[in-house]
Amino acid sequence: MPELKVSAIKEGTVIDHIPAGKGLKVIEILGLSKLSNGGSVLLAMNVPSKKLGRKDIVKVEGKFLSEEEVNKIALVAPTATVNIIRNYKVVEKFKVEVPEVIEGILKCGNPNCITNYEYVTTKFYVISKNPLKVRCHYCERTMEEEEILANL
Ligand code: CTP
CATH class of the missing domain: 2.30.30.20 (Aspartate carbamoyltransferase regulatory subunit, C-terminal domain)
Incomplete structure (x- = not known):
């Protein structure tokens, strides 16, 4: 069990496997600094990762992404995985894909x-x-x- 660097969330979206250094850009393009649903936004930077060496992670409480938002993430962080969390469980996981x-x-x-x-x-x-x-x-x-x- 790897050490949990930022706390688990109850409901929302975890954007994992972001190339190290791109987490803030993901927050910026999704406009998360002005998120108005009252939920928290968590950012972990430069976390050790087996696949990437180092990675960033963005967790957004109470928000689920549109297709357009997922496509934006793909342009900034083509290695990212999107995890949808409901009642603390990962109910859906997919990799972003750069569209044609x-x-x-x-x-x-x-x-x-x-x-x-x-x-x-x-x-x-x-x-x-x-x-x-x-x-x-x-x-x-x-x-x-x-x-x-x-x-x-
Ligand atoms: N996560 C979270 N809150 C939860 C459940 C999961 O923040 N209630 C986060 C985990 O910390 C992890 C991501 O969501 O960053 C995916 O969770 P999980 O699939 O359990 O982790 P891994 O198996 O390590 O994912 P992967 O195989 O995609 O690397």
């Missing part, structure tokens, strides 16, 4: 792209998952990890 097409959740880094001055939903094609690289459907700009993270 990303719609609506990422801004285009090209200031001249039509999506930045008209109400057009953004759309990107994933041209490489590791390292992450995407291409805008509208202006064909390609963006790599650093620019993607800055535009989430």
